[in-house]
Amino acid sequence: MSKPRAIEILNEVFGYPAFRGSQEEIVGTLAAGQSLLVLMPTGGGKSLCYQIPALMRDGVAVVVSPLIALMNDQVANLRTAGVHCAAVHSGTPPEETRQIAEDIATGRLKLLYVSPERLVTERFLRFLDHTAVSLFAIDEAHCVSQWGHDFRPEYRRLGLLAGRYPDIPRIALTATADAETRADIKHYLRLENAPEFVAGFDRPNIYYQVVEKNGGKKQLLQFVKRQNGESGIVYCLSRKKADDTAAFLNENGIAAAAYHAGMSMAEREAAQHRFTHEDGLVIAATVAFGMGIDKPDVRFVAHLDMPQSIEHFYQESGRAGRDGLPAESWLCYGLNDYALLRERIQTGGSGEFQKQIELQKLDAMFAVCETSECRRAALLRHFGETIPPCGHCDNCLHPPVRQDATENVRKLLSCIYRAGQRFGAGYITNILRGKADQWIRDNRHEQLSTYGIGANLSDKEWRGIIRQCIGLGYLETDPQHYHALRLTEAAVPVLKGSQTVLLRPPKREKGAERSPKET
Ligand code: ADP
Ligand code: ZN
Numbered sequence: 001m002s003k004p005r006a007i008e009i010l011n012e013v014f015g016y017p018a019f020r021g022s023q024e025e026i027v028g029t030l031a032a033g034q035s036l037l038v039l040m041p042t043g044g045g046k047s048l049c050y051q052i053p054a055l056m057r058d059g060v061a062v063v064v065s066p067l068i069a070l071m072n073d074q075v076a077n078l079r080t081a082g083v084h085c086a087a088v089h090s091g092t093p094p095e096e097t098r099q100i101a102e103d104i105a106t107g108r109l110k111l112l113y114v115s116p117e118r119l120v121t122e123r124f125l126r127f128l129d130h131t132a133v134s135l136f137a138i139d140e141a142h143c144v145s146q147w148g149h150d151f152r153p154e155y156r157r158l159g160l161l162a163g164r165y166p167d168i169p170r171i172a173l174t175a176t177a178d179a180e181t182r183a184d185i186k187h188y189l190r191l192e193n194a195p196e197f198v199a200g201f202d203r204p205n206i207y208y209q210v211v212e213k214n215g216g217k218k219q220l221l222q223f224v225k226r227q228n229g230e231s232g233i234v235y236c237l238s239r240k241k242a243d244d245t246a247a248f249l250n251e252n253g254i255a256a257a258a259y260h261a262g263m264s265m266a267e268r269e270a271a272q273h274r275f276t277h278e279d280g281l282v283i284a285a286t287v288a289f290g291m292g293i294d295k296p297d298v299r300f301v302a303h304l305d306m307p308q309s310i311e312h313f314y315q316e317s318g319r320a321g322r323d324g325l326p327a328e329s330w331l332c333y334g335l336n337d338y339a340l341l342r343e344r345i346q347t348g349g350s351g352e353f354q355k356q357i358e359l360q361k362l363d364a365m366f367a368v369c370e371t372s373e374c375r376r377a378a379l380l381r382h383f384g385e386t387i388p389p390c391g392h393c394d395n396c397l398h399p400p401v402r403q404d405a406t407e408n409v410r411k412l413l414s415c416i417y418r419a420g421q422r423f424g425a426g427y428i429t430n431i432l433r434g435k436a437d438q439w440i441r442d443n444r445h446e447q448l449s450t451y452g453i454g455a456n457l458s459d460k461e462w463r464g465i466i467r468q469c470i471g472l473g474y475l476e477t478d479p480q481h482y483h484a485l486r487l488t489e490a491a492v493p494v495l496k497g498s499q500t501v502l503l504r505p506p507k508r509e510k511g512a513e514r515s516p517k518e519t
Contacts, residue, residue, distance in 0.1 A: 006031065009052050013081050020045050022199040026171075030135060031056045035170040035194045037141070037185060039177035039384060041318070044200040046173045047074065050137035053171075054111050055083065059132030060104050061111045064119055065139045066152055071113040078111060085111035088118060104131055116143075116154045125164065133168050136161050138189060141172035145184035147357055148176050149311075155188070162190035170194075176311065177201070177383040180357075198384040201314075205321045206329050208375040209394035210368070212464070213334030217245065220304055221252055223330050229280040230299035235316050236284060237305040237337070245284035245304060259285040290316060296323035306333035308341050309361035310368060310382045333369045335425060335467045338362070339483040363476075370471025372400045372504065405503035406494070408457065408465055413474065413495050415450035416485050419443075424483045429454075429462040461506045468503045 006027045010016050019027070023045055029036050031053040040046050054061030065071045071087040078085045086100045086109060103109040118124055142148035143155040161170060172189050174181070177198060186192050211219060220234065234249075236242040239260040249256035255278070257271040275283050276295050283289060287307075301320040307313040313331070321327025345358045368378045374389035374396050389396050415432050416423075430437060431445055434452025445451065454462060466485065469475040474491040478484040493499040 004056065006052050006056065009055050010048070013055065013083065014048065014052075015081075020200075022197050023048055026197050027052045027056075029195065030169055030171050033167075033169045035191055036172075037182070037191050037194050037196045038171060038173045039182065039196065039198045040173070040175060040200050042175045042315075044175070046139070046175075047077075049173065050135065050171050051078065051083070051111065054134055054137075057134035059107075059134035060109050061134045061137060062119070062128070063111055063113045063137040063139060064116050064155075064158060065113050066116065066143050066150070066155070067140075068115070070139070071115075075113060083111065084109050085113070087113035089113075089115045090118070101127065107132070110134075116152065116158060120154065120157045120160065125160075128165070133165065136165070136168060136170040138170065138172045140174060141185045141189065142174040142176035142181050144188040145176075145181045146354065147178065147180040147184060148174075159188050159190045178311070179384065182384060196384070201380055201383040201385050202376065202387065203318055203321065204390075204392070205324055206317065206327050207392055208317070208329045208331075208379070210331045210333065210375065212467075213332050213337070216304055216332055216334075217248055219332055220245070220302060221249070221254075223302060224249065224254055224282060224300075227300050227328070231275065231279065231281050231295075232283075232298055232300035232302065233289065233316075233319060234282060234284045234302045234304055235289075235307070236286060237340070239286055241304070242284045242286050246282075249282055249284065254282055255280060256282040256284055259283050259289040261286065261288040287312065287316070290319060293319065295319075297325070298322065298327065299325075300328040300330065303329075303331040303333075306331065306337040306341065306369060307365060308345075308358070310365050310379060311361070313365060313368075314379060314383070331369065333366075335463060335470075338366050338467075338470065339424075339477055342477055343483070363473075367471050367473075370468055371395070372402060400504045402502040403505050404500055405465065406497075406500045408454070409469060409474070409494055409501045409503070410497070411450060411453050412462070412465055412469065413487055413491050415448070415454070416475070417487060417495070418448050418450055419445055421478075421486045422481060422484050424477075425463060425466050425485060428466075428485060429459050432462060433457070433459065458506075464506055465503060469501075472501070474501075 006024065010019060026036065026038055026049045030050060038046060038049055050061060050063065068089050068091060071089060075085050075087050088097055088100060100109065104112065138158055143150055143152040145151065170191065172185055172191055174185065182196065234245055236245055239262040242258045242260045246256040246258035257274055259268060259271045271283060272293065275281050298320050301317045307316060317329035320329055341362050342359065345355055345362065350358060364382060368375065371378050372395060375393040376390040377387050380387050411432065416428055419428065419431060430440060431448060431451055432454030434455050436446040440446055466475065473488055474494060475485050476488055478486050494501055
């Protein structure tokens with residue numbers, strides 16, 4: 001009897017008419033016995049990528065999963081579809097484990113879910129030595145990496161599978177796809193030569209726009225009013241701001257509710273219930289809001305403050321337009337957000353290595369805010385996907401003009417340098433504009449050669465230049481020293497005059513933001 005084909009299993013066992021995106025290619029590759037790495041966003045359909053090959057190949061597929069709840073979910077789903085499978089973890093009673101071993105021996109069981117700790121025990125490995133294993137699937141593979149948000153040291157030991165079972169194909173799957181995480185997965189899981197499948201991160205129906213903060217809340221109100229009473233989410237950096245924003249929207253005639261971890265369980269459930277069942281409600285929330293919301297028709301996601309990483313931004317903005325209909329992502333950011341987030345990271349509880357990672361993630365997010373290129377291309381590049389300009393984001397539809405700003409940038413960099421790289425944006429701007437306050441006089445900085453050389457520009461214009469210089473990597477802020485501005489390596493050629501710098505000129509005040517509907 002011939003082996004069932006992938007498409008037949010998809011139709012008959014899982015009841016779906018067609019594969020999604022690169023699922024078919026992935027299934028074919030793994031079923032043919034080749035190891036690979038799959039990067040797909042949450043909800044992209046990773047499970048079928050190994051479940052179908054498990055049914056196509058002889059033996060039992062061993063699936064490593066980090067959480068008992070995830071394993072139980074998968075097992076329940078597969079059993080509904082009539083697939084023989086089981087899970088073994090710390091909570092599995094011994095008699096059940098014995099039954100599972102028997103089912104494997106008789107070839108009845110097609111998939112076995114197991115925790116990483118369990119898998120790498122010598123006892124379990126000895127059992128596998130005498131078992132026909134069809135494939136190894138390593139779910140949530142980013143757990144090997146400290147770049148991810150849930151590092152699990154025992155995941156690193158899974159690399160031993162490559163040496164012990166060289167002929168059994170392995171598939172690693174994750175939704176976290178930045179370059180560092182990918183490199184870690186390949187290294188620790190010994191998938192150096194395995195092909196990578198990166199797919200499905202693009203959300204073509206979301207229109208992305210980023211605006212510079214200029215009174216935040218008012219800008220938000222204008223944006224929400226353009227949404228014609230549709231429901232959406234507004235993310236804020238603090239609980240208090242979420243409360244204030246909900247109140248502010250209500251005062252301005254927009255039905256809104258707050259959601260954050262400072263509220264009681266009952267209050268949170270009530271807010272979530274309203275959001276799911278009422279038309280046109282806006283939720284003003286912290287990052288606490290999101291997990292388990294199943295509302296496909298969220299029409300917009302606004303970020304009133306800059307998120308701490310591209311991953312956060314992507315996940316949060318991705319809650320818009322799950323139904324595939326047009327939706328908007330709107331992000332409002334300022335230099336203060338950036339400085340505040342840096343400070344949070346520095347004063348937070350993470351170890352030094354982790355802090356460095358978090359700071360780099362923050363810089364990557366800031367660079368997306370500052371970029372003049374296609375937003376979608378910039379976001380997707382972070383996840384390893386390359387696309388041409390999308391034609392459907394703010395920068396594609398209204399390409400920012402850029403002008404030679406080398407002279408002003410040099411004034412700024414040299415002023416920061418001469419003042420000793422110990423001061424923040426406000427202080428430096430005052431020197432440039434020749435506005436000596438007591439602090440500047442105490443430091444005798446009104447005697448610097450750069451004092452007053454930037455009087456031709458306003459405070460706001462200087463702040464715009466400073467922000468862009470951070471985004472372009474010429475400057476960084478020192479969170480341990482009152483957000484002092486410091487030059488980076490990249491600033492040297494600019495200071496020496498061997499490099500020109502193109503910047504966006506200051507924004508037009510009115511009508512600076514346009515929705516896609518107006519174009
Ligand atoms: P992930 O693990 O990537 O987050 P899942 O494997 O849980 O995603 O799949 C998300 C949802 O998409 C599930 O409900 C799954 O049944 C469904 N799905 C996956 N592939 C297909 C497909 N080819 N056609 C229809 N639905 C699919
Ligand atoms: Zn674009």
